[in-house]
Amino acid sequence: MNYARVIVDVPSQNTNRPFDYQIPEKFKGIVQPGIRVIIPFGPRKIMGYVVGLAEETTLQKVKSITDCLDVTPVLTDELLELGKWLSNYTLSYYISCLQVMLPQIMKAKYRKELWKMTDEDLDSDLEHVFQGRGVIPYEEFENSKLSYHVLRKHIQAGEVDVHYEVKSRETKKVTRIVEPGAEEIQLIEALEDLPKQANKQKQILEYFAENKQPVPKKQLLETLATTAASLKPLVEKGLVKEYQQEVFRDPYENRRFERTEPFPLTEEQSAAISPILQTIKNEKHDVFLLHGVTGSGKTEVYLQSIQEVLDKGQEAIMLVPEIALTPQMVERFKGRFGSKVAVLHSALSAGEKYDEWRKIQRKEVQVVVGARSAIFAPFTNIGLIIIDEEHETSYKQEDRTRYHARDVAIERGKNNLCPVVLGSATPALESYARAVKGNYQLLSLKKRMNEAAMPEVELIDMREELHAGNRSMFSTLLKEKLEERLAKGEQSVLFLNRRGYSTFVMCRDCGYVMECPHCDIALTYHRKHERLKCHYCSYEEPVPSKCPECESKTIRYFGTGTQKVEEVLQQLIPEARVLRMDVDTTRRKGAHEKILGKFGSKEADILLGTQMIAKGLDFGNVTLVGVLAADALLNLPDFRSAEKTFQLITQVSGRAGRHDKPGEVVVQTYTPEHYSIELAGSYQYEQFFNEEMKLRKAFNYPPYYFLTLVTVSHPNQLKVQEVTQKIAQFMRQKLSEHSHVLGPTPSALTRINNRYRYQCMIKYKQEPELRKLVQRILHYYEEEMKQENGLQITVDFQPYQLM
Numbered sequence: 073m074n075y076a077r078v079i080v081d082v083p084s085q086n087t088n089r090p091f092d093y094q095i096p097e098k099f100k101g102i103v104q105p106g107i108r109v110i111i112p113f114g115p116r117k118i119m120g121y122v123v124g125l126a127e128e129t130t131l132q133k134v135k136s137i138t139d140c141l142d143v144t145p146v147l148t149d150e151l152l153e154l155g156k157w158l159s160n161y162t163l164s165y166y167i168s169c170l171q172v173m174l175p176q177i178m179k180a181k182y183r184k185e186l187w188k189m190t191d192e193d194l195d196s197d198l199e200h201v202f203q204g205r206g207v208i209p210y211e212e213f214e215n216s217k218l219s220y221h222v223l224r225k226h227i228q229a230g231e232v233d234v235h236y237e238v239k240s241r242e243t244k245k246v247t248r249i250v251e252p253g254a255e256e257i258q259l260i261e262a263l264e265d266l267p268k269q270a271n272k273q274k275q276i277l278e279y280f281a282e283n284k285q286p287v288p289k290k291q292l293l294e295t296l297a298t299t300a301a302s303l304k305p306l307v308e309k310g311l312v313k314e315y316q317q318e319v320f321r322d323p324y325e326n327r328r329f330e331r332t333e334p335f336p337l338t339e340e341q342s343a344a345i346s347p348i349l350q351t352i353k354n355e356k357h358d359v360f361l362l363h364g365v366t367g368s369g370k371t372e373v374y375l376q377s378i379q380e381v382l383d384k385g386q387e388a389i390m391l392v393p394e395i396a397l398t399p400q401m402v403e404r405f406k407g408r409f410g411s412k413v414a415v416l417h418s419a420l421s422a423g424e425k426y427d428e429w430r431k432i433q434r435k436e437v438q439v440v441v442g443a444r445s446a447i448f449a450p451f452t453n454i455g456l457i458i459i460d461e462e463h464e465t466s467y468k469q470e471d472r473t474r475y476h477a478r479d480v481a482i483e484r485g486k487n488n489l490c491p492v493v494l495g496s497a498t499p500a501l502e503s504y505a506r507a508v509k510g511n512y513q514l515l516s517l518k519k520r521m522n523e524a525a526m527p528e529v530e531l532i533d534m535r536e537e538l539h540a541g542n543r544s545m546f547s548t549l550l551k552e553k554l555e556e557r558l559a560k561g562e563q564s565v566l567f568l569n570r571r572g573y574s575t576f577v578m579c580r581d582c583g584y585v586m587e588c589p590h591c592d593i594a595l596t597y598h599r600k601h602e603r604l605k606c607h608y609c610s611y612e613e614p615v616p617s618k619c620p621e622c623e624s625k626t627i628r629y630f631g632t633g634t635q636k637v638e639e640v641l642q643q644l645i646p647e648a649r650v651l652r653m654d655v656d657t658t659r660r661k662g663a664h665e666k667i668l669g670k671f672g673s674k675e676a677d678i679l680l681g682t683q684m685i686a687k688g689l690d691f692g693n694v695t696l697v698g699v700l701a702a703d704a705l706l707n708l709p710d711f712r713s714a715e716k717t718f719q720l721i722t723q724v725s726g727r728a729g730r731h732d733k734p735g736e737v738v739v740q741t742y743t744p745e746h747y748s749i750e751l752a753g754s755y756q757y758e759q760f761f762n763e764e765m766k767l768r769k770a771f772n773y774p775p776y777y778f779l780t781l782v783t784v785s786h787p788n789q790l791k792v793q794e795v796t797q798k799i800a801q802f803m804r805q806k807l808s809e810h811s812h813v814l815g816p817t818p819s820a821l822t823r824i825n826n827r828y829r830y831q832c833m834i835k836y837k838q839e840p841e842l843r844k845l846v847q848r849i850l851h852y853y854e855e856e857m858k859q860e861n862g863l864q865i866t867v868d869f870q871p872y873q874l875m
């Protein structure tokens with residue numbers, strides 16, 4: 073092929089289609105769809121993705137590819153197609169959709185080097201370029217005018233590696249390995265031939281006569297307390313072989329995972345897994361919704377389904393919400409599938425992520441467990457995709473390419489002819505509605521493992537507590553129950569809903585609230601260093617000693633943060649050992665594991681935390697769960713607030729009484745009569761679903777209607793109003809009469825970072841032309857949107873953040 077079709081790394085409307093580039097002779101056979109290339113574009117050289125090849129081009133003047141960044145494709149044919157679909161479905165540029173599928177580090181700036189990976193001689197011309205060095209800048213090869221084919225042969229044999237030095241950070245890590253270079257008998261013969269004083273050399277030979285495995289050079293020298301000087305003559309004689317090998321940074325390398333065997337499934341589990349296994353066997357696409365109460369053994373169903381896929385020689389993707397938060401989940405997967413598992417999540421360093429991703433690309437693993445973006449794992453023979461806790465909103469990416477991992481999973485399931493399993497104790501309303509309609513197959517697990525009962529839930533009306541004279545944030549009952557657990561040596565989990573409950577600073581005299589000068593939002597109080605911070609633009613200032621408005625000194629902070637709760641708790645029950653788990657205590661790498669490890673080994677009585685403790689915890693000794701402010705979420709301006717409240721209470725309650733000891737839950741609320749709280753307290757998912765569906769129908773919300781949110785922002789408020797108004801008018805004109813266009817209205821957060829934000833919301837059942845219309849709007853404003861700090865228009869076809 074003579075030409076490559078390249079998507080260039082310039083996000084804009086007219087680069088959504090590929091440009092043709094000539095393939096220079098030296099890259100023929102290397103340039104193929106899915107590799108990254110460097111190409112001239114205008115005056116610059118930039119990166120691009122090859123998406124196709126062609127014998128001919130219709131262009132008059134065609135430039136040539138400058139360089140190839142890859143020898144093997146980094147995007148499979150399926151992912152290239154998926155990118156097109158993603159681009160169309162989110163209305164993002166094709167290039168952004170391709171970028172979103174790869175680890176961050178691959179988009180960075182780089183310096184290209186050649187690394188020699190063998191001690192054998194290369195072809196003599198190439199050997200000459202290396203001049204005995206292990207690493208050379210790539211330019212030295214280019215300057216040598218050697219044929220690229222010579223290099224390519226060595227690259228494919230693994231003897232030379234192209235290495236990208238990213239901003240002086242290594243992307244690949246190598247180590248030197250030594251192993252026996254001859255048969256045992258020859259080593260023993262050689263031993264006898266060695267001069268008497270060559271003690272160290274003898275030791276090395278004896279070692280290798282016994283151990284035939286390759287060993288890191290450093291480790292060998294340490295074990296035998298010797299130096300490279302003793303090793304060298306043996307290498308020269310060919311008795312020992314030495315070479316470089318790439319090592320993958322393994323974030324779990326110092327952890328041992330206890331091997332686990334599959335449990336014999338319960339009757340319920342068997343009934344749920346059998347249609348999944350059948351679909352895997354038949355290589356059909358189907359979507360299953362596994363609705364199983366907390367602790368009903370969903371994870372075991374996932375594990376055994378994946379086993380079936382592995383036995384067939386296929387691959388599996390398992391998504392979990394922000395996996396870093398559930399080390400117990402990683403443990404279960406590593407324990408069952410060992411080194412077949414790659415783990416991808418946001419707490420890994422860029423290098424670690426890249427290494428895990430390469431294991432997938434090289435087919436060294438067959439299972440990936442990861443957060444949202446793991447849905448783009450470059451497997452080519454996928455047999456199953458699972459999304460655990462499918463209702464979690466973290467599966468939706470909220471910036472740039474606004475995709476929902478559930479939609480991508482289903483698209484990949486179609487491409488790969490494999491089942492997709494969505495699992496949850498509290499399915500998203502949208503998903504459950506589809507299951508009821510028959511679009512998804514509904515599978516249920518209604519009973520907990522070991523006949524364990526769902527924990528008893530006690531709803532406490534905090535207004536009554538107040539009337540009874542208790543002004544504390546702990547109800548009398550919760551305090552009693554905490555003390556009871558302490559006496560019995562059992563553990564408790566306390567959950568504080570931080571979202572919607574930040575700590576703000578207010579003047580008690582005039583009611584003035586300290587706000588960010590750049591955003592329309594109250595500043596949050598941080599006890600450390602006594603400072604006020606903006607969570608949107610990171611502005612901060614010291615806590616004032618008097619009110620900026622009325623100069624009163626009665627300025628103080630309100631709201632309930634985890635720190636505050638911890639303080640109060642310590643006063644209330646001084647003998648309790650409390651562990652706090654929130655954003656502040658888990659910033660450092662491995663902090664989650666540490667806290668959970670401590671709690672698991674009973675070094676604390678109470679685990680106090682935010683959202684991050686709601687999911688996945690499985691500790692047998694936890695018999696009490698307390699929810700401090702159940703209605704905090706209800707007050708958010710979001711049509712999903714009741715659904716979120718129901719999900720959260722159910723999930724948190726699910727942490728108690730999971731093994732042999734029965735559990736109890738205390739939920740503190742100001743609105744115990746609210747249907748989401750009442751029904752969560754009695755575990756009535758179906759009833760909640762029915763209630764909530766009535767409201768969604770009455771107010772034209774999903775799943776009855778689709779939503780599209782258009783948000784406009786600009787430093788000038790008048791400008792924002794004007795543009796949003798124009799967009800709303802245009803939509804009203806063009807859309808059918810069955811659709812509703814709401815707005816323009818100021819967004820709930822009207823100003824962030826000195827930019828004003830207005831929005832309009834479109835509710836519709838069917839608008840086949842909607843994307844085309846939005847595209848026209850974006851096209852119309854394209855020039856203005858290119859200006860720095862200029863107009864911004866974002867369109868979200870499945871909005872979750874309505875702020």
Ligand SMILES: Nc1ncnc2c1ncn2[C@@H]1O[C@H](COP(=O)(O)OP(=O)(O)OP(=O)(O)O)[C@@H](O)[C@H]1O
Pocket residue numbers: 335336337338341364365366367368369370371372373497521687688689690726730
């Ligand atoms: N068939 C089985 N026999 C015995 N024990 C089992 C079986 N299946 C699961 N378990 C155990 O029961 C407990 C609960 O199961 P699991 O964690 O899989 O439930 P889950 O539905 O995924 O829970 P959640 O959604 O609440 O996190 C675990 O400790 C698990 O090891």
Ligand SMILES: [Zn+2]
Pocket residue numbers: 579580581582583584619620621622623624
């Ligand atoms: Zn004041």
Ligand SMILES: [Zn+2]
Pocket residue numbers: 588589590591606607608609610611825
């Ligand atoms: Zn701010």
